[in-house]
Amino acid sequence: MIFPTLNFLLFYLVVWPVAWGLALLRQHTLHKLAIIAASYFFYCVWNWKLAFLLFASVVLNFAAGRLIDATRGGTRLWTVRLAVAANLSLLGFFKYYGWFVDSLGELLRSVGMTRELPMLEVVLPIGISFFTFQGISYIVDLHRGDLDRSRKLIDVMFFISFFPHLVAGPIVRAASFLPQLETPPSPNRVFVGLGMILIVWGVFKKAIVANYLAVQLVDKAFFDPTAFGALDLWFAVYGYAVQIYCDFSAYSDIAIGVAALLGYRFQRNFDQPYRAERLREFWRRWHMSLSSWLRDYLYIPLGGNRGGELRTYRNLLLTMVLGGIWHGAAWKFVVWGALHGGVLAAERWIESLLPKPAGVEPFWRRVVGVLLVFHFVCFCWIFFRAEDMTRAGEMLAGLLDGSKHSTLLTRFHVALIAFGLAIQFTPSDTLQRADRLVRRLSPWSLGALAGLAILLIEAIGGDGAAPFIYFQF
Template sequence: MLFPTLNFGLFFLAVFFVSWALVRLPRTRLAFLILVSYGFYAAWDWRFCFLLGGSSVFNWLMGHLIHRATGDGRRKLLVSLAIALNLALLGFFKYFNFFLNSANALIETLKLGRDIPYLEIVLPVGISFFTFHGISYVVDIYRRKISRPARLSHILFYIAFFPQLVAGPIVRASHFLPQIAAPVDPHDIRARRALLLILGGLFKKVVLANYLATGLADDVFFDPTQYGAWDILLANYGYAAQIYCDFSAYTDIAIGIAALLGYRFPVNFNQPYRAVGFQDFWQRWHISLSSWLRDYLYISLGGNRRGAWMRYRNLALTMLLGGLWHGASWNFVIWGGLHGLALIIEHRFFKGGLKPATLTPGRKIAATLVTFHLVCLTWVFFRAADFGHAWSFIAGFARIGTAPTLATPFNLGLLSLSMSLHFLPPDWVARLETSMARVPLVAWGAVAGALIVAIDSLGPSGMAPFIYFQF
């Protein structure tokens, strides 16, 4: 089920009313939310519910073993085993055929004999996200950020909770498990803020992201040789705007849905195209992933504790693995590698990275423009089907004499509107929430319903899946 569909709307309305009807029966309510979360996942493929449940039970058991283990060596061995097995599960489903294809290409190049047989492996939706949630739990137990192992029902809910199950945000176990243990208070729900996030997310996905894809990005990336430099540039900008609107829309809706059910998710985007450097960009883009990679990978590798060259190595490894996390393709490795290289350059020449507070207004504008265009260039490898398509797209920047065909008022208006979201006041949602505090919640709910219908009518026909569903 996709968020911006009638089926999901009916599903969520039923979940909302039943879950709050059960508020005085917390165990029954939790069991109900676990059940509907597995039902939500089963809508894609019910068979993978066993994989999801098995991953949850495994991490719950490993959490108990790590907590009970005596001696640092034994605890470290157990957490290493838990991480390795989680990654092995992810690697089999997501990367087996990638490495198999790479091996077959090498065999063919070296003329060593027959290819290795190919396996048809279906990628479970959201496996990258629920695997990282499992790792978060066992590592937080190991680091004693969680004082004692959680109940199995709490782990089942934490890993399978349907708003964040498919595409995040990645919620830390130490952040979410205490919320499950505490009683939910219907009077503590910021319903107006939640509805604003949901409405904003629906508009970004249904209108902005979908039209940017169909009108600018998709056709050009499919065959960039048919377009000149100006259309290539517009498509590049279009995809940068599309992926932001698409992914931030999903997380805004997920945060709003979780809030309406009584749970808090972390903010995942903070106007990333206002970044003055790549370090600043990753503090604004997919914040739950970048902070997860920093705390669970970069710091585990040694962080910046062992000198400059080890820091550069750790940055490179973190971003290469972060790129590979996004997909089983050399394009994602290149994308991650370019971001790692940019971070290394910043740390080398700007003593720990560019920081907005240290720049004059003129230098801040220049740094923002340079960062934005470099990020757009790296998006080419993220979006293109393969390296050949990426290179064809980049080569298109040289076809300057070709007249643009995509610079229509509608497309330019979409781009302008999408980018203007980065220059709203950072607290614009809080301001709107405050301004609507006097409007009765029932009236605001009716207005929200009417706006949902209006947004649906403004979008193109059909509904493309969210981009991050593939990860």
């Protein structure tokens, strides 16, 4: 079940009144059980057998949480380590087993050894990367004391399985989400404006911008880069940068909006990433729930920037390579992560050599910074999007080959790309301004406006919606 579909709308129209009805009747436990049941239904629509895996992940983290609470000193530390290792093993087996066996087989063949390696058909459970990271967040937050105590099974189930974030994030932190389950959501504090704006805006970004760029430009160019001219390929790369932003941020927006209307709060996941002037800043704005997760649960435990410059560079590189592998079991993601990690380290090194600028940087330097970061990110997206490294090589070669004419690019594509980039530079309080406007409307007018907006999007975009890119991770 994916968000901008009639299936999801009907599902939500059942879940919303039931959940709020129970909350208003002060049946908090039943309210949570209803949302958990809905979340498992949401997951089972895709594959009911793998819902047992989701449940196993919940039970594992719940039991580890209880043990962490009950133990002290070395035993507690070992419980944390084992629980994190168990979570990672689950992720490792389902996500990386095939890749590991393939890579090992290739390595053995390259040194002249042929071995029959045990090959299993492992289905990749949707959302496993997200719910595993949330499980780890529960364990580590508990261990660090960011979370005061372990929680009941029902709360751990709710936290890990809550349907808005279940399959593609945002990666919700235990320490910020679990306290919300202490009391029923308040009927006097529903962020309706935020929810409605994010849902409509998300549907627009996904159904119009991301879908059209994907189908008409990006997919064709990346399928066979040798068939198109350099101009087509340049714009396909820019198009992919806009597509992945509009696709993934749309999912996050809809997830945040859907949760907000149920009375729950998620953290922001995107903040106009392509306006970043430094790569470090890009990572403060892109997939923020992942980058902050990697920072808090990987980069800092590795030593962060506490062990001198060289260790900091190593930690940056390692964190980003692992962040790359988190996206998928393929060498292209390793390259993508290593490029980002390498340039983050280089950027830090260069900044340490230069004198700190006094006051605000001149405008031209900021523009150059934005252009450099954007083009570097686009360069890395080529590896991320290409089918494999060979195709990425063809894409790179094609970008420099001026011998072919453009046959793919249209004004409509250019307009979509320009729009996707323009929205990166709107004032940072645009959402608040929109909320103030929306609050002037009566509920009936707001609803009618939202309905008409969805109708217009549907008229432009047509039926159906392609799966979100981040479903595969």
